[in-house]
Amino acid sequence: MGSREVAVTIPCAICGKCYGLKRVGYEWIASTGVCLPCYRIGAKMPDTQWCFASESVYDPHDPICAKKCPDRKVCRDVLKGRIVLEE
Ligand SMILES: [Zn+2]
Numbered sequence: 001m002g003s004r005e006v007a008v009t010i011p012c013a014i015c016g017k018c019y020g021l022k023r024v025g026y027e028w029i030a031s032t033g034v035c036l037p038c039y040r041i042g043a044k045m046p047d048t049q050w051c052f053a054s055e056s057v058y059d060p061h062d063p064i065c066a067k068k069c070p071d072r073k074v075c076r077d078v079l080k081g082r083i084v085l086e087e
Contacts, residue, residue, distance in 0.1 A: 014038040029074050039074060040085045053078040053085070 009018035010028060012035035019028040019035060028035045042052035051057040053075050059065050065072055077083040 012038055031073050032070055034071070034074075036083075036085060039071075039078070042071075043078065043085055055079060 008021050010021070010024065010033070011018045012028060013033040015035065015038050017035060017037070024030055027037070029039070039052060042050045043054075045052070047054045047057050052071055058075060058079055060076070065075070069075065074083060078085055
């Protein structure tokens with residue numbers, strides 16, 4: 001890479017790790033600005049700390065899950081298998 005070449009990267013809102021544009025949508029989720037490694041951690045956390053992707057907590061009829069939670073789309077996609085968190 002030449003020294004004048006500027007790589008455009010976007011930081012994860014949680015861990016601050018920067019992702020190149022090619023990884024957006026794969027490792028960095030545009031709707032929340034959070035990376036998949038952080039969501040992997042979140043999925044393993046106790047529900048009381050971060051209920052992300054918890055089948056026992058997620059309820060599509062709950063106003064928080066349906067409208068308010070910033071992670072709602074990612075959470076739903078993970079629970080439906082549209083986003084796979086396993087490495
Ligand atoms: Zn992150």
